[in-house]
Amino acid sequence: MGLPPFAEVEMNQYPPVSMPTTVEQAWAEAQKPGSTFVAGGTIVQMRREQGFDMGNRFVSLEQIRRLKTMIETDTAIYIGAFATLAECLNSKMVAQEQPLLVQALASIGAPAVRNRATLGGNIVYGKGDSIPALLVLEANVVLYHDGLATMPLSEWLQQKPNALLTEVEIGKWPDMTQRFWLYEKVGRRETFTASLVTVAGVAVLDNDQTIKELKLAVGGGEMVPHRLLEIEQRLIGKPLTNELLADVYQFIKQTGTLVGTPFATETYLRMVLANRIVSFVDGLRGGRGDGKTNDSL
Ligand SMILES: Cc1cc2nc3c(=O)[nH]c(=O)nc-3n(C[C@H](O)[C@H](O)[C@H](O)COP(=O)(O)OP(=O)(O)OC[C@H]3O[C@@H](n4cnc5c(N)ncnc54)[C@H](O)[C@@H]3O)c2cc1C
Incomplete structure (x- = not known):
C-alpha cells in the first residue's frame, strides 16, 4: 500500500464547486446539504483557513451575469451583488450618484482585496464597512428565495433571512437639495x-x-x-x-x-x-x- 499521488491529495483538500449561470440554479444548488455561496471568496477563504466550518461544497456566483449588472433608473441605482468593490469604485454612475458610497468602498482592504471582494459579500458578511454608508443612504436589498423580494437593508440586518442577495437598490439624491x-x-x-x-x-x-x-x-x-x-x-x-x-x-x-x-x-x-x-x-x-x-x- 503506497501513498496516493501528490496531486490527488491536493485535490481531495478542496470541496466541489458548482458554477450555476442563473439565480434560480444557484438557489437550487444552495439547497443541497453543506452548501455555501462564494462570491469573491475573500472572507470564505480566510475563514476556511482559520478552521471555521464553511460546509463541504461551494456554490460560486461568478458565472451569473445578472449579479454583475449595474443599472440606473430615474430614481435609483441598482448594483449587482457580484459587482466587485473595484468595479463600483470605477463606475461613473456610482461616483456621480452616490459619492458617499465611493468614499466608503475606497476605505475597504487594499487594491488586491477590492479587485476580488464583492459588494454582496461585504453586506452578507454582516460587518462590512459599506454597511453604515448604505444604511444612511436607506438602501434596499433584493433577495432571491423561491422568488425575488425587496427589503430595507436595516431590516435584513435584523432578520438575516436565508436568501441569495441579487442586487442593492440605492435611491438617487434629488438634484435640487444640497446634502x-x-x-x-x-x-x-x-x-x-x-x-x-x-x-x-x-x-x-x-x-x-x-x-x-x-x-x-x-x-x-x-x-x-x-x-x-x-x-x-x-x-x-x-x-x-x-x-x-x-x-x-x-x-x-x-x-x-x-x-x-x-x-x-x-x-x-x-x-x-x-x-x-x-x-x-x-x-x-x-x-x-x-x-x-x-x-x-
Ligand atoms: C486582507 C483582507 C482585508 C479586508 N479588509 C476589509 C475592510 O477593510 N473592510 C471590510 O468591510 N471588509 C474587509 N475584508 C473583508 C472582505 O474582504 C469584504 O467584506 C468583502 O467585501 C467580502 O466579499 P467577498 O465577495 O469576498 O465575499 P465572500 O468571501 O465570497 O462571501 C462572504 C460571505 O457572504 C456570503 N455571500 C457572498 N455573496 C452572497 C450573495 N450574493 N448572497 C448570499 N450570500 C452571499 C458567503 O456565503 C459568505 O458567507 C477584508 C478581507 C481580507 C482578506
Missing part, C-alpha cells in the same frame, strides 16, 4: 486596517440652518451596523447652538451600546463616535461636511 455627508472608518492605523468604529451620516439643512434631515449609522469591530435614531432625533429641527452640540456630545458619550474590543474599550469608542458626529454637525454650521453635493445649488 452633506460624513464617512469615517477609525482603525488602529491610517490605512489597510480593520475598523474599530465606522461612522456614516447624511444631512440636509433648512434655510434657517436647522437640520431638516439627518441619518447617522455606526458599525465597525464586532458591532452589527445600525442607525443611530436617538441621536438623529436629538438634532433634527433644532437650532444648531453650542448648547445643543454639548448636550448631544454628552448623550453619545454616555448612552448607546457599542461593542468594545481588546484594542478599544466601549468608552473609547463612544468618545470617538461623539467627537466625529459632533464635529460633523458643527461643520454644517459653516457649510462643511466630509463631502457635499453641488455647491452652486
Whole structure:
C-alpha cells in the first residue's frame, strides 16, 4: 500500500464547486446539504483557513451575469451583488450618484482585496464597512428565495433571512437639495486596517440652518451596523447652538451600546463616535461636511 499521488491529495483538500449561470440554479444548488455561496471568496477563504466550518461544497456566483449588472433608473441605482468593490469604485454612475458610497468602498482592504471582494459579500458578511454608508443612504436589498423580494437593508440586518442577495437598490439624491455627508472608518492605523468604529451620516439643512434631515449609522469591530435614531432625533429641527452640540456630545458619550474590543474599550469608542458626529454637525454650521453635493445649488 503506497501513498496516493501528490496531486490527488491536493485535490481531495478542496470541496466541489458548482458554477450555476442563473439565480434560480444557484438557489437550487444552495439547497443541497453543506452548501455555501462564494462570491469573491475573500472572507470564505480566510475563514476556511482559520478552521471555521464553511460546509463541504461551494456554490460560486461568478458565472451569473445578472449579479454583475449595474443599472440606473430615474430614481435609483441598482448594483449587482457580484459587482466587485473595484468595479463600483470605477463606475461613473456610482461616483456621480452616490459619492458617499465611493468614499466608503475606497476605505475597504487594499487594491488586491477590492479587485476580488464583492459588494454582496461585504453586506452578507454582516460587518462590512459599506454597511453604515448604505444604511444612511436607506438602501434596499433584493433577495432571491423561491422568488425575488425587496427589503430595507436595516431590516435584513435584523432578520438575516436565508436568501441569495441579487442586487442593492440605492435611491438617487434629488438634484435640487444640497446634502452633506460624513464617512469615517477609525482603525488602529491610517490605512489597510480593520475598523474599530465606522461612522456614516447624511444631512440636509433648512434655510434657517436647522437640520431638516439627518441619518447617522455606526458599525465597525464586532458591532452589527445600525442607525443611530436617538441621536438623529436629538438634532433634527433644532437650532444648531453650542448648547445643543454639548448636550448631544454628552448623550453619545454616555448612552448607546457599542461593542468594545481588546484594542478599544466601549468608552473609547463612544468618545470617538461623539467627537466625529459632533464635529460633523458643527461643520454644517459653516457649510462643511466630509463631502457635499453641488455647491452652486
Ligand atoms: C486582507 C483582507 C482585508 C479586508 N479588509 C476589509 C475592510 O477593510 N473592510 C471590510 O468591510 N471588509 C474587509 N475584508 C473583508 C472582505 O474582504 C469584504 O467584506 C468583502 O467585501 C467580502 O466579499 P467577498 O465577495 O469576498 O465575499 P465572500 O468571501 O465570497 O462571501 C462572504 C460571505 O457572504 C456570503 N455571500 C457572498 N455573496 C452572497 C450573495 N450574493 N448572497 C448570499 N450570500 C452571499 C458567503 O456565503 C459568505 O458567507 C477584508 C478581507 C481580507 C482578506
